[in-house]
Amino acid sequence: MLHLRYFVAVAEELNFTAAARRLHMSTPPLSKRIKDLEHEVGHRLFDRSTHHVRLTPAGTALLPIAQDVLEQVNSIPWRLTEATRPQRSTVFLGMPEGVHPDLRDRVNTLAERVRERFEVKRWPGATADLVTAVRDGRLALTLARLPVTGPALGQLEQLTVMSERLGAVVPADRFAGREAIALAELTDLPYAASPDITPAYFDQLDRELSELGVKKRIKITHAGFGAASEVISSGMAFSISMLDEKSPMHGYGIENVTVLPFTDFHPRLETALLWNRDRGDCGDLEELVTSVREIFSEPIQI
Incomplete structure (x- = not known):
């Protein structure tokens, strides 16, 4: 040697x-x-x-x-x-954008609970991509915005872990001094949809708004969340986003943009944890899923 x-x-x-x-x-x-x-x-x-x-x-x-x-x-x-230490697997948990800090705390609790057996690492992405990765076995589990659509959903287990109240993102100067707003007051403004990270939910929301009299639309493509804030700040549109001020989505706000609760409309965005049923039931993730069910037994309501 x-x-x-x-x-x-x-x-x-x-x-x-x-x-x-x-x-x-x-x-x-x-x-x-x-x-x-x-x-x-x-x-x-x-x-x-x-x-x-x-x-x-x-x-x-x-x-x-x-x-x-x-x-x-x-x-x-x-x-x-490595050969003599207790077996410890690395698993990846999908994280869509804008996860509320209270839900992140629960994820941290899960990681701490299972750390002797699993190393939980986070993987970012859009809901549809993350769900596909779970279905294909590339991710152990994922947080996903509901509803989830697509093929092979029957093989996935779904546990709702959070429900967030949504509010109207509006020009602050136009609604100065207001603590709430009626959807009827926004029918003259175009609705600017959020980027398509949760297309199924926002398609559903778009249909509801249309039925309730909001007919005008501004479609912002190839841009992030900050793009909607720009047009709202200019007074050209409104949008809908998480109401709670602790939500990371408030980080995309700029001057002359505020978020108000609705008085006559009650949209909520639900988030779930998904995993492959075969892996969770007597499979390699059984111990992890057992901890998931305990820690997320009660959905967070915001």
């Missing part, structure tokens, strides 16, 4: 003096060790002169082999630790 370490150092430095310095030894003993190795393997490994050091074809062939052997030996302590 020492001879291989000496060889790799010289092969990487192509300079005996530099390699000896790296190995904290003098050059003559290093040169002797290389000659001993050449004798042992039966091949000359370096072309040496007073001006250069080059690998021979045999040396070139030996270098990746030696590096691989040393890497394997260096990993022995880590491999031994």
Whole structure:
């Protein structure tokens, strides 16, 4: 092993003096060790002169082999630790944008509860993509905005974990001093839908608004949540978003934008945890799902 370490150092430095310095030894003993190795393997490994050091074809062939052997030996302590420690799996939990901090706290509680058996890591994305990843087995479970649509939903278990009241996002100057608003007061303003991270829910909401007299629309494409705030701030539209001031969605607010509760309309956005039923029932996630059911037994109401 020492001879291989000496060889790799010289092969990487192509300079005996530099390699000896790296190995904290003098050059003559290093040169002797290389000659001993050449004798042992039966091949000359370096072309040496007073001006250069080059690998021979045999040396070139030996270098990746030696590096691989040393890497394997260096990993022995880590491999031994992993082999003797209790089995702990890494699982990924999907997180859509705008998750309320109270729900994040519950997720943290779950991660702490199962940390001896699972390492829970978060994975961001839109609801539809996250649900597909759970269905395909790339994620263990995911938070998802309801309703969830798409193929193979029958194989997924769904547990509602949060219900959030929604309010009207309106120009602040137009509704100054107001503590609430009626939907009927907004029928002259176009509705600016949020980006399509929860298309099923907002399609449903769009239909409800149309039935209630809100006919005008502004479609904002290829833009984030801040884009809706821009048109609302200018007085050109209104939107609908989470009412609770602790919601991360309030971080997209800018000047002249406020969120007011409705007096005659009561939209709510529900969030659920989803996982593959086969993995949760007597499968590899059974212990994790048991903790999920305990921690999220009562949905958070905001």
